[in-house]
Amino acid sequence: MRNKDWNNLWYLGQERPVVNIGFKEALEQRGVPSYKPDELLSPLHENNRSDHVETVETRMKKLPKDENHPLWQTNAAYTYNDSTWLPKNCQMQFASAITNSVTVHSVPERISNSLAQFSLPPETQYRMETLVKNAYIGDAVQKLLPRNFRVPYIGWDPVESKMRPRNLYDHTKNTWGRTMPREYGVPNTRKLLNLNRGIFMETIKLARDGAQLMSSVETEAHRQLVTRPDGKLVRLNLTVPLSVYGRKPLPPHVDTAKLQTLDATSVASVAPLDPVASLHPTNVYHPSSAHPISSTLHSHPFAHTVFTHYTTHIDPKWNEQAQLARSLMVGFTVSLGQARLRWGEDVKGDLKEPVCINLITTDGQRYQIGSFQLNTMDLDSEVKNVFWQSPDTQNLFEFCGYKEAQPMLDGLNMQLFNQLQCVLADGMSQS
Numbered sequence: 001m002r003n004k005d006w007n008n009l010w011y012l013g014q015e016r017p018v019v020n021i022g023f024k025e026a027l028e029q030r031g032v033p034s035y036k037p038d039e040l041l042s043p044l045h046e047n048n049r050s051d052h053v054e055t056v057e058t059r060m061k062k063l064p065k066d067e068n069h070p071l072w073q074t075n076a077a078y079t080y081n082d083s084t085w086l087p088k089n090c091q092m093q094f095a096s097a098i099t100n101s102v103t104v105h106s107v108p109e110r111i112s113n114s115l116a117q118f119s120l121p122p123e124t125q126y127r128m129e130t131l132v133k134n135a136y137i138g139d140a141v142q143k144l145l146p147r148n149f150r151v152p153y154i155g156w157d158p159v160e161s162k163m164r165p166r167n168l169y170d171h172t173k174n175t176w177g178r179t180m181p182r183e184y185g186v187p188n189t190r191k192l193l194n195l196n197r198g199i200f201m202e203t204i205k206l207a208r209d210g211a212q213l214m215s216s217v218e219t220e221a222h223r224q225l226v227t228r229p230d231g232k233l234v235r236l237n238l239t240v241p242l243s244v245y246g247r248k249p250l251p252p253h254v255d256t257a258k259l260q261t262l263d264a265t266s267v268a269s270v271a272p273l274d275p276v277a278s279l280h281p282t283n284v285y286h287p288s289s290a291h292p293i294s295s296t297l298h299s300h301p302f303a304h305t306v307f308t309h310y311t312t313h314i315d316p317k318w319n320e321q322a323q324l325a326r327s328l329m330v331g332f333t334v335s336l337g338q339a340r341l342r343w344g345e346d347v348k349g350d351l352k353e354p355v356c357i358n359l360i361t362t363d364g365q366r367y368q369i370g371s372f373q374l375n376t377m378d379l380d381s382e383v384k385n386v387f388w389q390s391p392d393t394q395n396l397f398e399f400c401g402y403k404e405a406q407p408m409l410d411g412l413n414m415q416l417f418n419q420l421q422c423v424l425a426d427g428m429s430q431s
Contacts, residue, residue: 065284073287077225077235078279080329086278091325093268097275098234099332101372101385102264107419108253108371108388111358114422120206125414127202135195136364136400137407142184150315151178174315188311189241192364196242196307199417203424212428214300216243216292223290224336229380232276235285236333242307245293245300249338250427252354256375256383267384289345291337301341303357305424306334310363318366320393327361328387331372335385339374350376350383358423365400366393367416369423394419 027034063069086094096103106112153172197215204210220243224236254262270277293301308330310316310323335355339347342355351374359370369390376383398411 065282069284071284071286073283073285075233076281076283077233077285078276078281079235079237079285080279081237082239084279085322086325087273089321090270091319091322092328093270094275094278095325095328096265096268096387097270099328099385099387100267100376100379100381101328101332101387102259102262102266104262104264104386104388105391106263106388107369107390110251110253111369111371111419111422111426114426115419118418118422120414120418120421124202124206124417125412128414128417129409129412131198131202132195132397132400132412133407133409135191135198136186137402139186139190139194141186141190143187145183145185145187146313147182148180148314151175151180154178188313188364189309192307192309192311192362193241195364196309196360196362199420200242200244200424202417203421206421207425207428209428212246213304213424214245216240216245220292221290222292222330222333222337223286223288224333224340225287225289226336226377226379228276230274232274234276234279235282236329236336238330238333240306240330240334241309243292243303243334244305244424246302246304246427247300248427249302249342249353250304250356250358252356253371253373253388254386256350256354259375259384259386262386264386289337289340291341293337293341296341303334303338304427305358305360306330308359308361310361316363318363318393320368323361323368324370324389327359327368327370327389328372331357331359331370331387332374332385335372335374336377339377347377349378350381358426360420360423362396365395365397367396367420368393369419371423390419 024034066072080098085091092103095101151174154175156175200213200215204213207213220240222236222238222240226234226236228234293303295301308323308327310318335357338355338357339351343352355374357372357374359368359372361368361370371388373386373388375381375385394413394416395411396413396416397409400409402408
């Protein structure tokens with residue numbers, strides 16, 4: 001019987017009347033007793049009717065984000081956090097406009113001079129090879145990684161075959177109709193933390209003075225508030241995975257009186273757009289700033305270097321301009337916290353002494369080196385802040401993994417390690 005006939009017969013049979021065909025009477029004629037199910041079956045438990053008890057909900061519901069919220073503020077804050085993206089292909093221009101910073105397309109002169117005078121011991125390369133292999137190959141941790149829904153193209157795409165007209169987009173970038181299972185592996189956050197902590201420890205070994213610098217233990221939360229010239233409040237709420245602190249602050253890379261001598265790109269104008277056009281305003285926020293170090297009485301209160309990690313597992317794509325813009329925003333946020341730590345929460349205008357922070361941005365393989373110098377808290381000041389960036393992104397290695405079931409590390413770039421060592425050790429002689 002075909003499926004459509006079965007469905008039709010079932011539909012027609014739903015109105016069939018129930019007819020007594022004499023089963024019960026036939027049993028009675030033969031002396032066979034008949035019973036109802038309730039007469040034969042007894043309940044396992046007594047059905048005692050319990051009294052109704054009213055339960056009071058003790059779990060707190062999510063508070064509505066309205067005027068009754070305890071953190072409601074009348075002045076909306078335009079928030080930049082870890083998931084905020086600045087306008088595409090214009091990230092550096094908007095970051096420069098938000099932070100009132102000029103951009104120098106080279107590393108600071110002090111770091112360049114330190115690199116020219118630095119030489120590595122011969123055994124350092126072997127230790128670096130072991131360090132990278134331990135982070136990428138030798139880690140035994142296995143955790144369930146996020147599902148990568150952007151599956152690489154396998155030569156066939158069910159979406160492409162249904163498009164009319166065909167090929168409205170490049171369907172060879174991903175196979176959207178293919179679902180891959182989640183895999184176990186080492187999370188990228190763990191890989192990058194182990195790798196960069198190891199690089200910092202190598203710096204301490206080469207400097208032969210481990211008391212001058214100290215690295216953070218856990219991920220740090222930075223929250224800073226700054227007012228723009230038009231009165232809009234900008235809230236910077238970022239997390240820093242790894243920071244390096246020193247006993248004394250880094251000396252400025254350039255004196256504020258010599259800013260005009262820098263070969264720098266001026267602060268970008270994004271008119272007619274507002275620099276905070278891509279930042280989402282919210283009225284629910286904590287109105288105070290937060291910095292990991294709350295007192296200069298700490299043994300190492302001054303931030304020297306902060307890391308920014310790009311750790312996505314889902315279709316990772318390194319966007320150089322986007323990473324530079326995020327590095328600039330992180331440097332600006334940490335510098336604001338350092339300025340308020342040194343001169344109080346009410347510090348305004350041009351600073352007595354510039355605050356300098358070195359910056360390292362990486363996804364483990366690629367590295368960007370930069371530095372930020374905060375000269376003023378006033379975003380409308382003629383004195384500009386300065387952001388130095390390395391001209392190009394550099395690779396620490398070409399490949400680290402398994403080839404034909406053998407652990408392999410190819411193309412280790414010791415020149416980049418020299419630069420990282422000079423950045424991390426910057427200011428140690430002044431500490």
